[in-house]
Amino acid sequence: MGNKLVRGSLIIFVGNIIFRIGGYLYRFLMATLLGPVNNGILGTTMSFQGIFQTLAAGGLPPAISKYIAEYNAVEDYNMARQTIYTALKIMVFLGLSLGFLMIFVIAPFIANNFMHKPEVMVPLQIIGLITPFSVIMGAFRGAFQGVYKMEYIVYSRAIEQLAMILFATAFVLIGFSVVGALWGTVIGYSLSAVSCVVIFKLYMGQYIPQPSDDFEFSLRDELKLGAMLVKFSIPVIITAIAEMLIYNICTIIMGKFLTLADIGFFTAADPIARLPLMISISIATTILPASSEAFKVNDIDSLQKYVGEAYKISMLFVIPMCIGLALFAVPTLQLLYFKNPDYVAGASALAILSIGMTFYSIFSISTSIVQGVGNPRIPMYILIFGSVVTAALCWIFVPYLGIAGGATATTIACFCMMVPCMYFVFKLTKTKAPKLPIAKIVAAALIMGLVGFFIPKTPLFLFPGIIICIIVYFFALILVKFFTQEDILTLREYSLKLGPLSKVVNKILNFVERLEFRK
Numbered sequence: 001m002g003n004k005l006v007r008g009s010l011i012i013f014v015g016n017i018i019f020r021i022g023g024y025l026y027r028f029l030m031a032t033l034l035g036p037v038n039n040g041i042l043g044t045t046m047s048f049q050g051i052f053q054t055l056a057a058g059g060l061p062p063a064i065s066k067y068i069a070e071y072n073a074v075e076d077y078n079m080a081r082q083t084i085y086t087a088l089k090i091m092v093f094l095g096l097s098l099g100f101l102m103i104f105v106i107a108p109f110i111a112n113n114f115m116h117k118p119e120v121m122v123p124l125q126i127i128g129l130i131t132p133f134s135v136i137m138g139a140f141r142g143a144f145q146g147v148y149k150m151e152y153i154v155y156s157r158a159i160e161q162l163a164m165i166l167f168a169t170a171f172v173l174i175g176f177s178v179v180g181a182l183w184g185t186v187i188g189y190s191l192s193a194v195s196c197v198v199i200f201k202l203y204m205g206q207y208i209p210q211p212s213d214d215f216e217f218s219l220r221d222e223l224k225l226g227a228m229l230v231k232f233s234i235p236v237i238i239t240a241i242a243e244m245l246i247y248n249i250c251t252i253i254m255g256k257f258l259t260l261a262d263i264g265f266f267t268a269a270d271p272i273a274r275l276p277l278m279i280s281i282s283i284a285t286t287i288l289p290a291s292s293e294a295f296k297v298n299d300i301d302s303l304q305k306y307v308g309e310a311y312k313i314s315m316l317f318v319i320p321m322c323i324g325l326a327l328f329a330v331p332t333l334q335l336l337y338f339k340n341p342d343y344v345a346g347a348s349a350l351a352i353l354s355i356g357m358t359f360y361s362i363f364s365i366s367t368s369i370v371q372g373v374g375n376p377r378i379p380m381y382i383l384i385f386g387s388v389v390t391a392a393l394c395w396i397f398v399p400y401l402g403i404a405g406g407a408t409a410t411t412i413a414c415f416c417m418m419v420p421c422m423y424f425v426f427k428l429t430k431t432k433a434p435k436l437p438i439a440k441i442v443a444a445a446l447i448m449g450l451v452g453f454f455i456p457k458t459p460l461f462l463f464p465g466i467i468i469c470i471i472v473y474f475f476a477l478i479l480v481k482f483f484t485q486e487d488i489l490t491l492r493e494y495s496l497k498l499g500p501l502s503k504v505v506n507k508i509l510n511f512v513e514r515l516e517f518r519k
Helices: 002-057 060-073 077-114 118-146 150-206 219-257 260-273 277-296 300-327 329-336 341-372 377-401 403-429 435-453 459-479 485-498 501-516
Strands: none
Touching: 002 077, 002 118, 002 150, 002 219, 002 260, 002 341, 060 077, 060 118, 060 219, 060 341, 077 118, 077 219, 118 150, 219 260, 219 341, 219 377, 219 403, 260 329, 260 341, 260 403, 277 300, 277 341, 300 329, 300 341, 300 403, 300 435, 300 459, 329 341, 329 459, 341 377, 341 403, 377 403, 435 459, 485 501
């Protein structure tokens, strides 16, 4: 069980690195080529895109992952495969229906009646062309996740990102502006959907075999299965929509109160602030089917063990990353958007959002655990509460504080969601919170932050400052005696897979061992 969690998390972590780097490269190229105003249009459009893609998926990808993992655990491969087909039919219907509504009804209303910015209508309409492809990707990625073949998710994401970046950049350079950028997104999603179908056809047969000859599945049976999937997916879709609102409600509300240039500054900072999430989401993606399987077979010991490890591993990297981004917000934006120094206006939002992402990272892991042990409604209620808090605070803060007000609202809401969700994790899994390891991580990160505070905040000192902070953090972890003998042994085992780097890693581990466990 632990190996599944670690292996799956590492693969998804690589995929999230690709996704985040690709996403940043896309945002960077678009911000540079389009300028703040057109980048604001693109940012507003992409906020609605995420919400409507989530609606089109209907909350079914996590349901697919959950039930495939459970059916495979009891070797009922016929039902595992049927789960995919039934869910895909529902998702395609939803995708086509919402795509039609987006083009002809929703986009005109948002552009002309809510935001009073007609220039965003055509970009919003293009979203309707993306949803059918996105639901196909969602269905098959749910299947890949259910059998722990996270590398297939990585492959499809890589195709999506590469095609989107290449075609969007080409169309913008030709002169199609925001519309060109979004057509590049359509092509990226369509090619990724095709890749998911091909991967499923060629490689998934060994994990989910073809139905046996005597397998019969009537329309009544399919309706029953569909009802079961929908029953699970309803709280999941509400949760997902609420989560998308947490991500995007600020941008949407800013569209009513602020200029498109201000939105452009915010959307340039926002993806950078979310970089630490690639770690927590990697763990959260894997722990959902793993926790579901362990809970299904009543393997409580394994469940308790990797719940604690999930928090520990995530926070080990997320907390220092968030503190570092907050400290170096100005030089980070100066360096990344050197072609357009106006984007430094987003530094306040970047610094505040970075702190909020620490809270959200803990929350995302907690959500997957609670869903995995069969309680999807709890994250749903918490996220609904969080989205309402975010919207209310944005409506209050944004008119007076601008983009910093939106970032502050998001950060407060993330903290308000994190606390109750963690409470339910430890209550439902009967797991003790890893208080001491987390306290040591926080102490080491604060020591790093104190040193980083005195480093000059200029692009020239950015990379030296990062290196200094990493070194300080490493020695601070040793100072607070964070590493255990079990950690050292586990890292030694995985270092064997690093080839030539294994010797370097072992020398570092020997050094840590001498300092940590000297008598």
